[in-house]
Amino acid sequence: MRTFFQGITHFYRNLRLQTKLTITHLVIVTIPMVAIPVLFFTQLYDMIVADTVRKEQEAAIQTAPMIEETVADILAVHGTLTEHEFYSKLINPARVEDLEVFADSEEAKGFRKEAESLAGDGLIRDIRLYMDIPDDGEIFSDSALSPLAEPMDRIRRTYWYGIFAGEPSTSRLFCPSFYLGTYEKSTYGDMAYITRGRTLYEGRWVTFYLAVYFSQEHLDELLKNNMSSNSSVAYIINNRDSMVATTDIALSGTYHFSYDVVLESVMSSNNFISKNILGEDVYAGFNRIRNTDWYMVVAVPSEPLIQKSRIFIGLFGLVYLGCILASFMIATLLSRSLTNRLSAVIDQMSKCRLGLPAALPDSDAQDEIGDLVDSYNYMTHIIHDLVEEQAKAAEDLRIVEFNSLQAQMNPHFLYNTMDMINWLSQQGRSQEVTMAVQKLSRFYKLTLSRKQSLSTIQDELEHVSIYVELLNMRFADNIDFIADMPDCLMERPIPKLTFQPVVENCILHGIMEKEEKEGTIVLTGWEEENGIVILISDDGVGIEPDILENILVEKKNRAKSSGTNIAVYNTHRRLQLMYGVEYGLKYSSTPGEGTEVEIRIP
Incomplete structure (x- = not known):
């Protein structure tokens, strides 16, 4: 009997892992009630979605007429003003001999009082008449129309004025x-409802705008008070x-539907549709607001609905907890042979937190766990x-960073700068001596700060700018250095001493090789899909093709090359070691015209 059980155990241990899991699953599925919560969850989610969407539909149907009523109130106020006798004469210049005299008439006074009576602390906040006539006229300061009338200069820089100016066909x-x-x-x-009109002033046509100002808070409150769920968002967009x-405002930005998408999605029944936004299903409904170019959008994200259904299914699942625990106990007993050996692998792999992983003894079974042990080893x-x-x-x-730093700390640069400072001192130019010493101190402070290997583009720009300023003190400001870097890139990390060796190479081997010993260096940058590109260009003598193709190639006897070439190669190699071979420097040059160096980083 003992031999028989040993044979069964050995046979089971050597079964493939899929066979063992199949046996375990057969035991679990014998408890049919496990499937009930799954089925109930699916139905529950559909019920919650249907109920929420129905409530939002009802809320939207109730809210849209309220907004349309608000719009109607605004249009009614505007209509009252445009039907006034003063406004009728204003847009019919044949009935007005002199606009300034007309602005001080009883009709103008009545129009102003009508406007003042319509505006207040409710929906309509204020009313203004903007006229394109000289702002020093009596119409604006001493007439029956003042202060309702204001000069056009008051609003010329507004966005709505630009729309009217750019679209002559737009009248409201x-x-x-x-x-x-x-x-x-x-x-x-x-907020405002604005219409455009024309009238005559001193024999020429002039434009005026009638603006009815109202409160956005009123519309916001209408939307908020009629929302049925805190998880949904409602907003209004125009064309x-x-x-x-x-x-x-935050949710409306997240679940934003463009006006074109709204137009494509609107159906006559205004039913809700399902859209995927940022990987999340969103149920959205659209209602057109009459007499405007507005659409009301109601968006219901699916995640809160899923959370709500999960809470319900969690409570419901407590009823079946006992059955599930019994199933897990059976599955655990049947999978013990798996878990014991898997635990040995897990324990060994956990030791990787303390050091390098160590190999496991070879497995005596040839199932998937045995394959796992072999793969782990x-x-x-x-x-x-x-x-x-x-x-x-x-x-x-x-080593490359050390060589690059060593190449940057060119003793000739230090000697020449100190010699320049000595000459300035002998000339009695103490202010320039102080400036040179401060810049040299700041230059080497940025160079020798090695607590971290990375700097920022802003610090690197400061470093190379100081370097050029010191050289300009020697070369009588013959080098123009232009840096045009977007603000969004200033705080991006970059290895230290990346710009300076390239700029030094541009000066010593480009500009200083020209007969006039003067030139310009431009440093700019931009962000692409695959990384950041920084471009350094000069108008020096350029680089011959045979030298250009080997400038970034490692040479065994590089000690005979110039120091700046060593620094350029070390900079290129350092970027590739840090980020990969697709990054680094790229040279292009036209002899006699100049050189461009492209620096690419992630």
């Missing part, structure tokens, strides 16, 4: 908050894809080889 415009100028928003209101009002050997290669690469990088 609902303006969101950012269309208005700062003065308008702080004094009159944060310029501008946000008019929203219940949550093979991986261990590979890791040891990689650690050795990494150590060698780190040493190579250290």
Whole structure:
């Protein structure tokens, strides 16, 4: 009997892992109630989605007429003003002999009082009439129309004025908050309905704008008060894809639908549709606001719905906890042969946190765990080889960085700078001596600060700018250095001493080789899909093709080459060791015209 059980045990241990898992699953599926929560979860999620979408549909159907009613109120105020006798005469210049006299008439006074009575602390905040006539006229300072009328210069720099000026066919415009100028928003209101008209002034046609200012808060409150769920967001956009009002500015930005997408998605029934935004399913509905170019968008993200269904299924799952525990106990007993051996592998792999991994003894079984042990041992050997290669690469990088730093700390540069300082001192030019000493001190402070191997593009620009300034003190400002770097790249990390050897090479072997000993160096940069590109160009003598093709090639007898060439090669090699062979320096040059150096980093 003992021999029989030993044979069964040996047979089971040598079964393939898939066979063992199949046996375990057969035991689990004998408990049919496990499938019930899964089925219930699917149905529950569909029920929650359907119920939430239905509520949002009802809320949207109720909210859209309220917004349309608000728009109607605004249009009614505007209509009252445009139907006034003063406005009728204003747009019919044949009935007005002199605009300034007409602006001080009883009709103008009545128009102003009508406007003042329509504006207040409610929806309509203020009303203004902007006229394109000289701002020193009596219309604006001493007339019956003042202070309702204001000069056009008050609003010429606003976004809405630019729209009217750029689109002659546009005669009316609902303006969101950012269309208005700062003065308008702080004094009159944060939204406006504006129409354009024309009248005659001193024999020429002039443009005027009637602006009815109202409160965005009113629209925001309408949207918020009629939302049925805190997890959804409602907002209004216009045909310029501008946000008019929203219940949550952050969520409306996340679940933003462009105006073109809204137009494509709108159906006559205004049913909700499903869209995928940033990898998340979103249920969205659209309602057109009549008499405007607005659409109300209601977006319901699926994640809160999923969370809600998970809470319900969690509570429901407690009922089946006992059955599931029984199934797990059976599965654990059947998989013990797996877990014991897997634990041995896991324990050995856990030791990797304290040091390099060590190989396991060869497995006596030929199932998947035995294959896992063999793969782990093979991986261990590979890791040891990689650690050795990494150590060698780190040493190579250290040597290259040392050589690069050594090349930068050119003693001739220091001697020449000190000699220049001595000459300035003998000339009694103490202010220039102080400036030179400060710049030299700052230059070597940036060069010798080795606490970290990385700097920022901003620090590297400062370093190379100081270097050029010191050389210009020697060369009578014959070198123009222009740096044009986007602000968004200034804080990006870059290895120290990357710019200076390239710029030094441009000066010594480019500009100083010219007969006039003067020239320009331009340093600029931009961001591409695969990394950052920094371009350094000069108008020096250029580089001959035979030298150009070998400038970044390692030479065994490089000691005979110039120091700047060594520094350039070391800079290129250092970038490749740090980031990979696809990064580093790239030279291009036209003899007699100049050289461009492209520095590419991640």
